[in-house]
Amino acid sequence: MADYHWPPADKRFLIGKSFTRLDGPAKSSGRAKYAYDINRRGMLYGKMVLSPHAHAKVKSIDTAAAERMPGVRAVLVMFEPGKEVLWAGQEIVALAADTEDQARDAARAVKIDYEVLPHLVSDVTPEKAGAGRTSAGSEAKEGDPDAAMAAADVKVEGTYGAGIITHCCLEAHGQVTEWEADKLTMWASSQNVTGIAGEMSKALSIPASNVRTITQYMGGGFGSKFGADPWGPACANLSKKAGRPVKMMLERDQELIEAGARPSIYAKVRLGAKKDGTLVAWDSESWGTSGPQGGGNPPIPYVMRAPNRRTKHTAVLTNTGPGRAWRAPNHPQSCVITMCALDDLAAAIPMDPLDFFLKNIEFTGERGKSYHEELLKAADMIEWKKKWRPRSTQDSGPVKRGLGLSIHTWGGGGHQSNATCTIHPDGSVEINIGSQDLGTGTRTIIALVAGETFGLPLSAITVNIGDSRYPASGASGGSTTVGGVSASTRRAATNALNELLAKVAPYLDAKPDDLEAAEGMVRVAQNPGRAMTWSQACAKLGAAPISAAGQRSLDLISSGVGGAQMAEVTVDTETGIVHIEEIVAVQDCGLVLNQKTAESQVFGALIMGVTYALYEEKLMDEQTGLCLNPDMEFYKLAGLADIGKFRVHMMTGPGYDERGVIGLGEPPVVSPGAAISNAVANAIGVRVPTIPITPAKVLAALEGAASTGRA
């Protein structure tokens, strides 16, 4: 009998090796069909009219002229007159027309009367925001921060933070909806195929069994595509009214204005250490905005928790678009605040930050040993000890070089996941799971786990995912997908295999317990000569395939990972331009299933990290209340020439593998902002307090330091 546990290292034949992704050919040949690519017979194009005011009361909505525009087939009011809109971008009207251009023309003909109200869109402190514009977050205290701070040999104080960024998914949010009598099919760009089916049924008041949602491919979500959103039901309603399928994808500016934002977080930090580098106290007051709805409590201090500490957080309520989960919610911002403050403390002692972090590693908690190993590994890769110099010892000349480091954590675990595995009499194998592949390699992982279980190559497994008709399986968020689907697949496949072994055992004159499936054979484990091929074994099933279910179980997965990253940058002190020379990333995530796609996840996270560290920021205009850069010219993403050299090392083997599978999507995106900021501070001798580190901020920091005689 096969058991569920992951095989030991010497028995793995697929797990941990490198495989190209199964859907790679479909994507790189342009044949993969995303929601945006679905074209149905008679399909209309939907557009939404958004509020152009950040805060206003909608007095009246007049769609009469729009309804008479050429090609218009359905108009839907999405917002109740008399209510207040709280951000520019609130959806007011949706309509559908024969062509996209006609829908755009008609959207311009909608007349909405607003009573404009005062707004706040600037990213300000709670004091500046004023009464009624804040909401108290958590306050916590441990030990005696005041006494510890008073007794500290070295104290520093600073303000650090990260502004608002958007998700900027390349495939905009949206969907195609089609009715057949009272049954709805929705092709959506979604991270949550199973979940949005239920959401749609509720919003439309139809039985959940009448809704089918499909996401075969999706062009980026990063935490912003969990819900059906206002436009999901609106699209279905337009479709119903018009009696035609409707495609409604957000325009690029709408995507950047309303479909995703990572909240800002800032903090005033005071912290102290002993002369020997021992961290003794942390005191911080943090704030930030997630738009009109407040925001969560950031995990500050992050990872490295001083023994005596006080923290207080306040959310600022503004009229910017609402925040959404952005890859590792709250972590990158908290990481910048904490790691930059610690780096400044190390510089004030003065001490090499690597030595400082190693000395205080116990404050990272139970995973201190891993962090220790990871820091040493990263230092070795980037030659830290050879290259690092104190802030004040730069060569002359305008271009300065610097090194910075950061550590991070994430949970992971596995989402609720159900899988079915079918073994057909002809030997073919199918796995069905409702979850979707965001581009992380989920399809490939599922085939790999099933292949490992059956002793078959990946190519022998058919993976069916991304459809609410398949067994319910969780949203892809929080790095929980790989844990969820690998566990459910393993259990479904093992259950199916055990049924097969029971059928086949008599033909091999053995007990099912004595059999194994390996190397394309079903054989007696202790006597591999007594064997039949996989096809021969499956042929014994006669006409009826085996179908077995499996559910995510906690014994196959784990939670809680760490990583260390180090960056080397050069900064031109005349232009303020930061150039990434190299970033090294050392990461643990338990049992690595596919080495190739695991490394791709980390590389991708580093590139996203460079982007948020140096380039991207959602800029709001206080005068008009509008976003100033809702496009891809001025909302800047890093290009190929901006990224520098990257190296990745995955921690695997004893101490890591036996923890089981843990997700990798979030953790490596947490540290780049802090590591890069610390490298810039090391290079120019002064802190650029907030990310993104734009040339203007670099020059301002240098100027500020020059005027106070610090650099």
Add this chain to the structure above:
Amino acid sequence: MSDERDPASRDPLGGTSSPPEIEEREDAKGFSRRSFLKGAGITVSAGVIAAEGLLETATATAADSKVVGPGPVAITLKINGKEHSLEVEPRVTLLDALRDRLDITGAKKVCDRGTCGACTVMMGGKAVYSCSVLAIAAQNSEITTIEGLAAEGQLSPVSEAFVEHDAQQCGFCTPGFVMAVTAYLKQHPNPTYEEVTQGLGGNLCRCGTYMGVREAALDAAKRLSGGRA
């Protein structure tokens, strides 16, 4: 970031440069750059004008030049070696014509204004942003989309290199990148690491696949030159 494609290339500061250049040498057969821009000016504002009932005036003033639209115009596009006849309003971009009228969806719509490169196709063997070319102006050109690089079920050497080097995650930028690399390698069959880094600056990825893209481009160059490089 620099980029070597002809139309709508990015300037060194990362902004968009001049409007798409429709090749002057095609004067005899199609639209000159000047008439294209003039036509585009009229048609771009057609929606607004129509809404205000001033359309006739606008049409009348432009009557002395070759004016089409604003209603649908019959055009023929030669795509992947096959001729397609369709009717589009003059304001319809090549990208929308491909995706919405012909169901050729490999080229993706992302920024829709010549910044990100997801819509890259080839016209006359050169990479263009199809969101920044009008369909009516793409007549008389040999248009190649990613679907035309290899038969269904097969992969071009560039696509193959993208798979091998995992130069894709969500994959939404991938077809544009594959087309950009294909066109780039036609001009630079044996590029260096540094040249590839600079030469593919006209395409953006959000998942962060540039490491693989760079490796794929270098490897594809070798595949295309039969191992000569």
